[in-house]
Amino acid sequence: MTEPQQQDDPSNDSRATGPESSDAPLHRRGIKSYVLRAGRMTVAQTRGLEEVWPRLGLTLADGRQDLDALFGRSAPRVVEIGFGMGASLVEQAETHPDTDFIGIEVHAPGVGKLLDEVDKRGLSNIRVYREDALAVLEQCLPPASLTTLQLFFPDPWPKKKHHKRRIVQPAFVELVRTRLMEGGSLHMATDWEAYAEWMAEVMDAAPGYINAAAAETAPYVPRPDFRPLTKFEARGERLGHGVWDLIYRRAD
Template identity: 80%
Template sequence: MTDARSPHQSPESAGTENAGAPLHRPGIKSYVIRAGRTTQAQTRGLMNIWPRLGLNVADGLQDLDTLFGRRAHRVVEIGFGMGGSLIEQAETHPETDFIGIEVHAPGVGKLLDEADKRGLTNLRVYREDALAVLEQCLPPGSIDTLQLFFPDPWPKKKHHKRRIVQPAFVELIRSRLAIGGHFHLATDWEPYAEWMAETVGQTPGFANTADASTAPYVPRPAFRPLTKFEARGEKLGHGVWDLIYRRVD
């Protein structure tokens, strides 16, 4: 394959990691914004729907109750790709508020267009570096669930420093989760799954929710939609590994 990703993994989901953020060494670029044609619907989302549902780091620290006009369960997803999974979650769970973070313009545009067509009011979007959003926009203890599905595995050893799952990143996630909140990771790259399990497992304040029979992994929960890439991979016999950690401290 020409890309260093498995064939059923969304390439856009890599667009969540940034070299300039404080948690990464200066000069290291840990994501690639892939070029792609923007459709009319995606352009509509970026131009017409963004003013209503889009957020910027420059907006500063958010009061999420004010932002959504209510107090609800809060889910943040880093790297939603083309947005299909996040749209499905927001539509299925109107009682929950969702914030998506993605740098890939066509994916952001598609998500916004779909959200508008379906009349969703429980979804907001950042087209920004996820690290900057976490550090500057989301208050400590404000998130109930943080989702990181299929980030770029950067499989070559010399590129491991570009992986978003690093000790400082995990500690930042922990600080933004409420006590009892969950950090849900998924990957179709087994060595990266092992890296995730080791990195999060060594971070104080987290407890793995897996049963002893499957630890450190959990079966794919019903609430995580099956992506088209994952479905294609299952047909080809590829594995997917889910990990869910609970903040206990």
């Protein structure tokens, strides 16, 4: 979920700031798309990390996953990168018990909150990584294994000098494509119009994807009913803020 940040200042950087080429190093090795922030942990969040993590938490050290073995069944698989405090992901898992979900989030309070809530609701169709999402995709998730990858309200890094930190880059969407099954979807949403335009530029240039939007709304789609409306988004709607959803499907 995005946080209030300053608007772009042209004086920040005079260099070109468009998306990187598709052959750029995936991580820009050392450049992250997120910043770790310290935060106070509630009792519930601490419980989630201490008591529930051993059962539902995953790490890079676990290696490449056999997802059928991990969940004990064969089912549609959805990965969400950057689930924040987890309310949307928990709602999806509870609403769709026939689907398995993997959440990736680096911030401890959000991971703890989600795990505590998952345990209280008795959900068995969620697993969680507290790791860099790119490393998880590269090292842990099998090729052609995902039905959907969700990226909702990633940090827009609005200053021009920070655009290189945006997670949506050609190398990232190519990695995602390899992890989606044929016909699988990359679903992104943002409340920053400039980032929505950036996402569309990257995706329209990416090979092996088809835009799912109708011609009259392309490149965007109306907010799908299956994407829960967060409190953050509802507040933005009341204030007249826009939200842009983009869905692209793997074509090959």
